[in-house]
Amino acid sequence: MSKTLVEKIWDAHVVKSEEGFPDILYIDTHLIHEVTSPQAFDGLRKRGLPVLRPKQTVATADHNVPTIDQHLPIKEELSRYQVDMLTKNCAEFGVELYGLGHPFQGIVHVIGPELGITLPGKTMVCGDSHTSTHGAFGAIAFGIGTSQVEQVLATQCLLQQKPKTMKIEVNGTLNAGVRAKDIILYIISKISAAGGTGYFIEYAGTAIQSLSMEARMTICNMSIEMGARGGLIAPDEITFEYVKGRRFAPQGEAWDKALAYWKTLYSDADAQFDSVLSFDAADIEPMITYGTNPGMGMGITQHIPATAAQPDSEQFSYQKALDYMGFKDDEPLLGKQVDYVFIGSCTNSRIEDLREVAEFVYGRQKAPNVEVWIVPGSKQVEKQAIEEGLDKVFEAAGFGLREPGCSACLGMNEDKIPAGKYCISTSNRNFEGRQGPNARTLLVSPLTAAAAAVTGQITDVRTLLNHPELA
Numbered sequence: 275m276s277k278t279l280v281e282k283i284w285d286a287h288v289v290k291s292e293e294g295f296p297d298i299l300y301i302d303t304h305l306i307h308e309v310t311s312p313q314a315f316d317g318l319r320k321r322g323l324p325v326l327r328p329k330q331t332v333a334t335a336d337h338n339v340p341t342i343d344q345h346l347p348i349k350e351e352l353s354r355y356q357v358d359m360l361t362k363n364c365a366e367f368g369v370e371l372y373g374l375g376h377p378f379q380g381i382v383h384v385i386g387p388e389l390g391i392t393l394p395g396k397t398m399v400c401g402d403s404h405t406s407t408h409g410a411f412g413a414i415a416f417g418i419g420t421s422q423v424e425q426v427l428a429t430q431c432l433l434q435q436k437p438k439t440m441k442i443e444v445n446g447t448l449n450a451g452v453r454a455k456d457i458i459l460y461i462i463s464k465i466s467a468a469g470g471t472g473y474f475i476e477y478a479g480t481a482i483q484s485l486s487m488e489a490r491m492t493i494c495n496m497s498i499e500m501g502a503r504g505g506l507i508a509p510d511e512i513t514f515e516y517v518k519g520r521r522f523a524p525q526g527e528a529w530d531k532a533l534a535y536w537k538t539l540y541s542d543a544d545a546q547f548d549s550v551l552s553f554d555a556a557d558i559e560p561m562i563t564y565g566t567n568p569g570m571g572m573g574i575t576q577h578i579p580a581t582a583a584q585p586d587s588e589q590f591s592y593q594k595a596l597d598y599m600g601f602k603d604d605e606p607l608l609g610k611q612v613d614y615v616f617i618g619s620c621t622n623s624r625i626e627d628l629r630e631v632a633e634f635v636y637g638r639q640k641a642p643n644v645e646v647w648i649v650p651g652s653k654q655v656e657k658q659a660i661e662e663g664l665d666k667v668f669e670a671a672g673f674g675l676r677e678p679g680c681s682a683c684l685g686m687n688e689d690k691i692p693a694g695k696y697c698i699s700t701s702n703r704n705f706e707g708r709q710g711p712n713a714r715t716l717l718v719s720p721l722t723a724a725a726a727a728v729t730g731q732i733t734d735v736r737t738l739l740n741h742p743e744l745a
């Protein structure tokens with residue numbers, strides 16, 4: 275019987291399936307961080323239970339960590355407490371922790387892939403809705419809640435309803451200045467922040483298959499931002515090349531065996547999806563969000579869609595979003611001054627992202643009216659960026675390479691955007707107060723962020739690509 279890729283991986287991990295009940299799903303790898311694990315460990319402690327498979331559990335500190343002077347004690351009391359609790363819990367339950375100062379530390383969805391922990395065909399969960407990132411490797415990866423974190427720690431299994439499947443095809447060639455982040459922001463702007471609810475999405479098509487693994491991770495990372503359970507891309511030679519030789523990837527005969535299995539991981543030609551959407555890469559221009567959910571995005575040269583053009587039921591919340599952002603119906607965003615540029619987060623903070631920013635700002639200066647924070651996704655990304663001299667390029671442009679963490683993606687550590695300030699951000703959420711109370715977030719690609727860093731305003735990067743003398 276023909277199957278989609280999701281069905282193939284799901285069915286290979288079902289421990290028990292009974293009509294009218296959720297499946298019992300085996301979890302290959304459980305990733306944890308300091309925010310959503312304390313209560314789960316407390317639950318085990320109260321019931322006197324161990325972590326069933328500590329060797330299949332990996333922890334890191336990323337949300338609450340500072341991104342400068344990480345060698346010093348964390349200043350914020352709550353952040354320090356969260357990180358200390360993670361250290362204590364991992365020591366007590368025998369879980370490997372890549373904590374502050376460890377050479378493998380970083381954002382949980384950056385370190386899994388770069389360490390070869392994220393592999394095709396796996397089931398992977400984390401108490402974090404951006405766990406879908408790992409689907410870029412052809413894994414079923416999704417976010418879970420704290421009580422489910424406890425369930426997986428105790429049983430290495432999870433009760434889950436089998437999700438519906440959606441195929442999103444993007445075919446064709448990307449225009450100049452258009453990157454993976456623009457693809458996913460475009461898709462979400464077309465189907466809305468709820469368009470994928472209840473589905474597990476498979477991204478396919480020639481434009482997707484032409485992307486690097488880092489770019490594929492950017493796409494899968496934001497599956498949740500359209501309500502999807504997760505997102506994945508069938509593994510191929512680009513995937514295998516990326517994984518080969520990584521620290522925890524299979525080696526030798528185990529590699530050969532794994533590769534033979536991974537090559538069976540694709541949706542059968544006649545597999546039935548519950549929904550299929552198609553997009554043309556040629557229609558996509560550099561994107562930017564103007565509102566307070568990732569679905570409120572538009573091409574950077576466009577004008578903000580009118581409130582009256584929204585469905586009646588959405589007009590109140592739409593207008594409220596524009597008021598929060600200080601924007602009006604039908605106004606253009608190009609040329610608007612911004613205050614901060616944040617390049618980081620599990621969406622865009624990998625070496626490919628930093629290289630692209632460095633290439634763009636090389637020989638240029640940041641604008642005097644912006645503060646630029648560039649935050650590597652992990653210690654390994656930081657190390658590689660320094661080895662490649664990218665830190666020197668950033669310093670010459672007027673901003674320094676910080677240390678790894680979630681940073682300004684969310685207001686849970688020292689890196690907060692002040693109230694009322696506009697932040698051009700390569701992260702994945704622009705909710706009210708996400709980057710700090712009353713901060714105003716404009717989601718873009720790293721390339722568009724680099725352009726704003728140089729001009730100090732919302733900029734169509736293609737202008738500068740075509741006319742380097744302009745900035």
Ligand SMILES: CC(C)[C@@](O)(CC(=O)O)C(=O)O
Pocket residue numbers: 309337401402403404417684
């Ligand atoms: C808030 C934080 C813990 C989180 O990582 C949680 C999540 O993604 O579920 C986020 O980015 O919103």
Ligand code: SF4
Pocket residue numbers: 336337381382383402404619620621679680683684701702
């Ligand atoms: S970088 Fe942002 S979105 Fe990603 S895990 Fe951290 S807080 Fe969540």
